[in-house]
Amino acid sequence: MAVGGKALFCLIPYRSVETPEPEPIYFLFKFLVIGSAGTGKSCLLHQFIENKFKQDSNHTIGVEFGSRVVNVGGKTVKLQIWDTAGQERFRSVTRSYYRGAAGALLVYDITSRETYNALTNWLTDARTLASPNIVIILCGNKKDLDADREVTFLEASRFAQENELMFLETSALTGENVEEAFLKCARTILNKIESGELDPERMGSGIQYGDASLRQLRQPRGSAAQTKQQCNC
Numbered sequence: 001m002a003v004g005g006k007a008l009f010c011l012i013p014y015r016s017v018e019t020p021e022p023e024p025i026y027f028l029f030k031f032l033v034i035g036s037a038g039t040g041k042s043c044l045l046h047q048f049i050e051n052k053f054k055q056d057s058n059h060t061i062g063v064e065f066g067s068r069v070v071n072v073g074g075k076t077v078k079l080q081i082w083d084t085a086g087q088e089r090f091r092s093v094t095r096s097y098y099r100g101a102a103g104a105l106l107v108y109d110i111t112s113r114e115t116y117n118a119l120t121n122w123l124t125d126a127r128t129l130a131s132p133n134i135v136i137i138l139c140g141n142k143k144d145l146d147a148d149r150e151v152t153f154l155e156a157s158r159f160a161q162e163n164e165l166m167f168l169e170t171s172a173l174t175g176e177n178v179e180e181a182f183l184k185c186a187r188t189i190l191n192k193i194e195s196g197e198l199d200p201e202r203m204g205s206g207i208q209y210g211d212a213s214l215r216q217l218r219q220p221r222g223s224a225a226q227t228k229q230q231c232n233c
């Protein structure tokens with residue numbers, strides 16, 4: 001939906017699956033699902049959230065999103081996932097959609113070379129409009145259609161290596177590697193936070209603290225805030 005050259009997003013809440021949370025949420029990560037139309041982005045999101053294949057995947061104008069709470073390396077993390085939902089046809093996915101994303105699934109269809117050839121453009125958009133530090137996993141979707149394959153695993157894995165992307169072939173139909181793709185991306189973001197490579201407090205990092213108290217716990221020992229709390233003055 002374009003108004004005066006700008007895309008107008010309507011947010012369509014996707015049913016969220018949030019299992020009871022015994023642990024407090026440690027972080028919230030914003031994820032994007034990007035790639036050419038018809039590659040299976042909405043089906044991947046649906047499979048991840050609902051644990052089943054979306055039969056009637058129709059094109060929606062706007063942005064769909066879903067969220068799921070997962071355990072990553074012993075920490076409870078909420079993934080908030082945004083799906084372009086039809087916008088990709090018009091390449092009018094704007095800065096506001098990309099802004100503040102910590103991770104992305106970059107999807108092509110292994111049975112369509114055209115969708116593979118478009119990857120470079122999607123990658124440029126993600127790194128310029130979201131953040132150069134965005135953690136991206138390349139997903140060669142429709143793995144179940146191996147007989148119709150137009151892109152080999154080897155070719156795509158080389159592309160991934162050259163562009164510093166993680167890589168998996170997935171099937172939103174069978175569910176193969178779908179959870180793995182999201183979790184691998186989340187794990188990498190968490191590792192980067194823990195190693196200090198990613199700063200959750202940087203504007204537009206796509207990362208939020210889940211609980212204010214955890215934020216305090218993360219303060220370095222002897223920092224001003226902690227000292228103040230300890231001496232209670």
Ligand SMILES: Nc1nc2c(ncn2[C@@H]2O[C@H](COP(=O)(O)OP(=O)(O)O)[C@@H](O)[C@H]2O)c(=O)[nH]1
Nearest residue numbers: 036037038039040041042043057142171172173
């Ligand atoms: N065989 C197969 N079909 C898929 C898979 N994922 C999606 N599809 C089909 O591909 C078409 C496009 O899927 P959709 O999720 O709407 O793609 P999007 O435009 O990227 O969101 C639909 O007809 C889906 O049923 C998959 O893993 N395997």
Ligand SMILES: [Mg+2]
Nearest residue numbers: 041042085086
């Ligand atoms: Mg879609």
